[in-house]
Amino acid sequence: MPKNKCRLMLDSGAFTAWTQGEKINLEDYIRYIKKHKDIIDTYFNLDVIPGKPNKKRTYEMVQKSAARSYDNLQIMKKAGLNPIPVFHQGEDFEWLKKMRHELYIALGGLGGQSDTESIIWLDKCFDMLTTEDGYPTHKVHGLGVSSFDLLRRYPWFSCDSTAWAKTSAYGSILVPTYRKGKPDYALNPTKITISDVDRDNGTPPDHYCRMGSMMQERVKDFLTNHVGITIKQVRTNYVERAKAVVYFMKKFEKAIGDVVFKQKGSTFNFTSSGD
Numbered sequence: 001m002p003k004n005k006c007r008l009m010l011d012s013g014a015f016t017a018w019t020q021g022e023k024i025n026l027e028d029y030i031r032y033i034k035k036h037k038d039i040i041d042t043y044f045n046l047d048v049i050p051g052k053p054n055k056k057r058t059y060e061m062v063q064k065s066a067a068r069s070y071d072n073l074q075i076m077k078k079a080g081l082n083p084i085p086v087f088h089q090g091e092d093f094e095w096l097k098k099m100r101h102e103l104y105i106a107l108g109g110l111g112g113q114s115d116t117e118s119i120i121w122l123d124k125c126f127d128m129l130t131t132e133d134g135y136p137t138h139k140v141h142g143l144g145v146s147s148f149d150l151l152r153r154y155p156w157f158s159c160d161s162t163a164w165a166k167t168s169a170y171g172s173i174l175v176p177t178y179r180k181g182k183p184d185y186a187l188n189p190t191k192i193t194i195s196d197v198d199r200d201n202g203t204p205p206d207h208y209c210r211m212g213s214m215m216q217e218r219v220k221d222f223l224t225n226h227v228g229i230t231i232k233q234v235r236t237n238y239v240e241r242a243k244a245v246v247y248f249m250k251k252f253e254k255a256i257g258d259v260v261f262k263q264k265g266s267t268f269n270f271t272s273s274g275d
Helices: 014-019 026-035 059-078 093-099 115-128 148-153 162-169 213-227 231-236 238-256
Strands: 008-010 040-043 086-088 104-108 139-143 158-160 172-175 177-179 182-184 190-193
Touching: 026 059, 059 086, 059 093, 086 093, 093 115, 115 148, 148 238, 162 172, 162 238, 172 213, 172 238, 213 231, 213 238, 231 238
Parallel strands: 008 040, 086 104, 104 139, 139 158
Antiparallel strands: 172 190, 177 182
């Protein structure tokens, strides 16, 4: 990774461990970061997830976990580290206020809900993390954020999601929306299945081979003339599909540019930018 100048962001694995009923030792996590500090660019605080999977959480449980997460943050700092703190949906906003002196802040806990529900909470967060004109005052990371509408709405510094990797692994690619014969990367893409491997006991309705000729020509144009790979390659190789997904994501990032939080201080107003 140093040779290829790869910038690595390290997740603590707290959420995965929580789903499996496991615990991560904070001292082990600290030692791991120090041991690999030459290749780790940024890393998250070891946050504490309340309750158990598929169990309803109480307000008290959430607040107790937030306090323990904040304690972990202080312990990691005393060990000479500078982790990214994590503010979760459901926690009291006083915890976010405590983090505002940090340069980099992560927002999490958005899984399993609609964009509309996420926006209500994220609007409040970015009201606190942007200037009066909507420009960011902090680097903000979105944990598990893959919605293109959410990516367009807020001035994120970075985001992560397994959805992008799973898209190619599960036989699909992202194809840009075309306008006047050219791809418009600022709009929501179309996710299509293109793999030759049958995982659904029958060809799914969104498969490339079941699409009309116009859509098929757009897919061919995108892959051949823009990404630089062929239909045959993406149908038989998930690595080639991953190239197509990464290509789209980089183009999307460039197309939306430096986002300003235009809804700052306003009442909730959401319109999808999809086609």
